Each structure stands twice: as C-alpha cells, then as structure tokens.
Amino acid sequence: DAGVIQSPRHEVTEMGQEVTLRCKPISGHDYLFWYRQTMMRGLELLIYFNNNVPIDDSGMPEDRFSAKMPNASFSTLKIQPSEPRDSAVYFCASSLLAGGPREQYFGPGTRLTVT
Amino acid sequence: AQKITQTQPGMFVQEKEAVTLDCTYDTSDQSYGLFWYKQPSSGEMIFLIYQGSYDEQNATEGRYSLNFQKARKSANLVISASQLGDSAMYFCAMRERGFQKLVFGTGTRLLVSP
Numbered sequence: 760d761a762g763v764i765q766s767p768r769h770e771v772t773e774m775g776q777e778v779t780l781r782c783k784p785i786s787g788h789d790y791l792f793w794y795r796q797t798m799m800r801g802l803e804l805l806i807y808f809n810n811n812v813p814i815d816d817s818g819m820p821e822d823r824f825s826a827k828m829p830n831a832s833f834s835t836l837k838i839q840p841s842e843p844r845d846s847a848v849y850f851c852a853s854s855l856l857a858g859g860p861r862e863q864y865f866g867p868g869t870r871l872t873v874t
Numbered sequence: 875a876q877k878i879t880q881t882q883p884g885m886f887v888q889e890k891e892a893v894t895l896d897c898t899y900d901t902s903d904q905s906y907g908l909f910w911y912k913q914p915s916s917g918e919m920i921f922l923i924y925q926g927s928y929d930e931q932n933a934t935e936g937r938y939s940l941n942f943q944k945a946r947k948s949a950n951l952v953i954s955a956s957q958l959g960d961s962a963m964y965f966c967a968m969r970e971r972g973f974q975k976l977v978f979g980t981g982t983r984l985l986v987s988p
Contacts (some may be wrong), residue, residue, distance in 0.1 A: 788973050802965065802978040815975060850919060854974065860907055860924035861969075864978060867918050 761785070763866035766850050771872045777839040780869045783832055792863060793826055793836050794850040802850075807858075808834065831858030841873045877901065878966050878979035885984050887956045894941070895951040895982045897966030905971035908949040910940065913963040913981070922964075925949055952983075956986045 764783040784791045792807040806816040811828045814869055819826070823842070828834040838845055848870050852863040879898045887893040887950040899908065912933040925933045925940045937957075941950040953960055963983050967976040 792975065801980050804975050804977075807975055809974070848917065854921070856974075860909070860926065861974070862909060862921045862924055865911075865919035865923065870917075 763851055763853055763864055765849075765866035767869060768867060769870045769872075771856045771874065772841055773874055774842055774871075775840045777837065778829055778845075778871060778873075779869070780836040780838075780849050781782050782834045782836070782852075784834070784851070784853030784868060785864055786832065788853035788855050788864075789831075790854045790856060790861075790863075791828060791834050792836060792850075792852040792854075793834070794852065794865075796868070797847045805836070805837045838871075841871075843873045846873050877977045878968055880966055880979035880982050882982045885982055887953075887984065887986055889958060889986055889988050890955055892952060892954045893956055893968075893984065895953070895964050895966075895984065897949045897951065899947050899966075900969050900983075901947075901951060901968065901970055903971045907969045908940070908942070908968045909967040909969070909976060910938070910949075911967060912960075913965065913967045914959075915962070919965075923951070953984075957972060958986050958988065960984060961986045 760863045766781045793805040796802045797846045805818045806826045808828045850867045850868045854861050854863045906927045908925045912920045923935045923938045925942045931947045932942050937954045939952045963981045966979040
C-alpha cells in the first residue's frame with residue numbers, strides 16, 4: 760500500500776507569493792494532521808482533521824495559513840502571502856481511529872524555502 | 875510546561891552496543907500513549923514503537939524496546955545491537971486521552987560509529 764503522499768517535495772518561492780502544499784493520506788485513515796518542523800520550534804502540530812472536518816486548528820500560526828480537506832483522500836495547506844519565516848519542512852500524517860495504538864504515519868514532507 | 879522532555883541532544887554509541895535514549899513526560903491523565911519516531915537524514919518520520927499507559931509489559935519491536943517506568947513518568951527507548959543505519963534523530967511523543975494529536979519532544983541525535 761502507498762504511504763502518505765505529499766507534493767511538492769521541495770518548494771522555493773519569493774516572499775509574498777501564495778504556496779499550496781498537498782497531501783494524500785493513507786486510504787481508509789480517518790485522521791489527517793499537518794505539522795511544521797523547524798530548528799527553532801521543533802515539530803509542531805498546525806491542524807488536524809477527522810473525517811474531513813477540522814478538529815483543532817490552534818496551532819495554525821496566523822491567518823495567512825489555511826487548510827482544507829475537501830474529501831477523504833486529499834488535503835491542502837495554503838500560505839498566503841508567504842514570508843521568509845515560513846521556511847520549514849511541512850509534514851502531513853494520517854492515522855486510523857479504530858483499535859491499536861493509532862500511530863501516525865508521516866509523509867516524506869515538503870521542504871519550503873521562502874526568499 | 876513541557877509535556878515531553880528529551881534531555882540528551884546527542885548520543886554516541888559504537889556499532890553492536892546497546893544505547894538508551896531518555897524521555898520523560900508530564901501528564902495528569904491516567905490514560906495516554908507514548909511513541910517513539912526515528913527521523914533519518916533523509917527526513918521522513920518513521921514510527922518505531924508504542925507504549926500504552928495501561929500496558930503492563932514493556933513494549934518491544936525487534937531491536938527496539940521501551941523501558942516504561944510509570945511512577946517516574948519516563949519512557950526510555952533502548953536500541954540493542956546498534957547498527958550504522960540507526961544513526962538518526964529520535965523523537966519521543968505522547969498522546970493524551972481524548973486527543974488524537976501527538977506532542978513531540980525536541981529529539982535526540984544518535985550517531986553510531988563503526
């Protein structure tokens with residue numbers, strides 16, 4: 760089975776531009792998470808969805824960030840306008856609620872550089 | 875307050891030796907789960923092992939074991955017979971009851987030398 764798929768793997772953009780990161784969770788998983796990883800702040804949760812509904816967006820840094828999950832197999836994280844401090848690796852992860860430890864499976868990440 | 879504390883920024887171990895990576899956590903819940911993830915230099919996050927707060931036995935997965943000491947609120951990862959491929963960042967994380975989100979520690983960088 761395919762794991763969590765993220766695109767693009769690398770994104771370089773100029774300050775002020777809109778950036779859209781994409782994620783396809785593992786089929787059948789009902790939770791989807793967006794994380795950001797930086798040297799200064801480590802790995803921090805931005806938002807997560809359950810059955811396509813946003814549950815907790817308290818980690819979204821500001822209004823420039825938005826996330827959607829229009830269906831069970833696709834989610835986007837948008838930054839508009841982007842700023843240099845948004846440079847980070849953005850991970851998408853998914854998990855299954857029912858049974859077991861419900862570990863999260865991470866995608867390969869998108870490395871975003873804003874110049 | 876820090877929920878997950880990893881006090882070792884870096885650890886060194888020789889190949890074939892065992893190594894323990896420390897993790898302490900803070901929660902008032904009785905029901906929670908503890909996780910360890912590995913992040914190699916390629917960047918992906920790989921799930922290694924899970925321990926539930928009610929599990930009586932320490933979790934094991936191949937060369938990985940979790941030394942769970944509930945009273946001390948510690949969940950140390952033990953890697954036996956280290957291999958060169960174990961060189962990576964290791965993150966401890968916790969999920970509290972009623973929440974799906976994980977809270978991660980700052981990580982420990984492990985370097986395995988020949």
